[in-house]
Amino acid sequence: MEYPNNIKKPNHKTINYSNRGMDLEQFINETNEYYVEKDIALIYKKPTPIGISEAVYTPHGRIIKNGYFKSPSTLDYNGVYRGKYIEFEAKETQSKTSFPLANFHEHQLGYIARVLQHGGICFVLIRMNHKVYLLKGEDLTQFISENTRKSIPYEYIVEKGFVIEEKYNPSLDYLKIVDQVYFKGESLWQKN
């Protein structure tokens, strides 16, 4: 379907996103574009699931007149890297001491365990205290199974996570860490 001529192209600058998480998401989107351009990986942000209550037909196609956002029950990003399935979520918190599990939607935590069970690579990128950590899905689910706390202490993230450097082009080269963590074994990886 072509872009309808009678609809203003959305100006992303005027759309009021929730600020929280936006910067990290931008970094990841830029990085994913870099990976696609350089033929490194095909990883995309999934479109937000939308429910449609009212739609009308126009000469340019079907237009949504009333729609709402659904809660995702899977994670935000997925794709293929070195033949493997990869799926992850990106989250940030302003808290300096712990990462609240309420940042996840219902079902997402259970979903992470299922991706792992099917042999996929699954992790969370957590931005906290001005650093971005890759926390393996295995370490996240282990924490949840062994704790009743509603948040993950920062010390746990520092201990288990892997710091991803923010740099220029790509801005957040998380696949470099994925290589080290998932493709050569953890013991080869020197933690920052």
Add this chain to the structure above:
Amino acid sequence: MEYPNNIKKPNHKTINYSNRGMDLEQFINETNEYYVEKDIALIYKKPTPIGISEAVYTPHGRIIKNGYFKSPSTLDYNGVYRGKYIEFEAKETQSKTSFPLANFHEHQLGYIARVLQHGGICFVLIRMNHKVYLLKGEDLTQFISENTRKSIPYEYIVEKGFVIEEKYNPSLDYLKIVDQVYFKGESLWQKN
């Protein structure tokens, strides 16, 4: 975000989908739910990408007042099966003699080649002449590279494709064919 109370839950029976492709999509969605329930695979239809021209805030969350559908440049379904990345598209045609390549959106054919290059399993499910065929991405891209025709002759699909039986629960057990085609080598698979 919770389901807004003031918005009628969409009744899928009243939404006027394009009829073409709908039945096949229903079969696949049912089958994917079966695979998830039985812990066989995690494969989902990607949400249709939406552009938003106008949105308003309500006590129940952000509501889309003007949105349009974007053309997907990737394929409709993706997920993880036996640790591997899997992505595919489902198409049907009323034509008895050939499958028109115009059924694909721009960029989709090139995208199939890229998924293959990254080691993903990628194919098309084609419903034609009351049968559903799995046509490997490799065979589709080979046809395109060797032909200038705008449609694939039915004979090519019969020759290269693998018939997927329609049956009861799951209605379209395409992973059975994926097992035979991708996990044991093609030579072991007796074509129907």
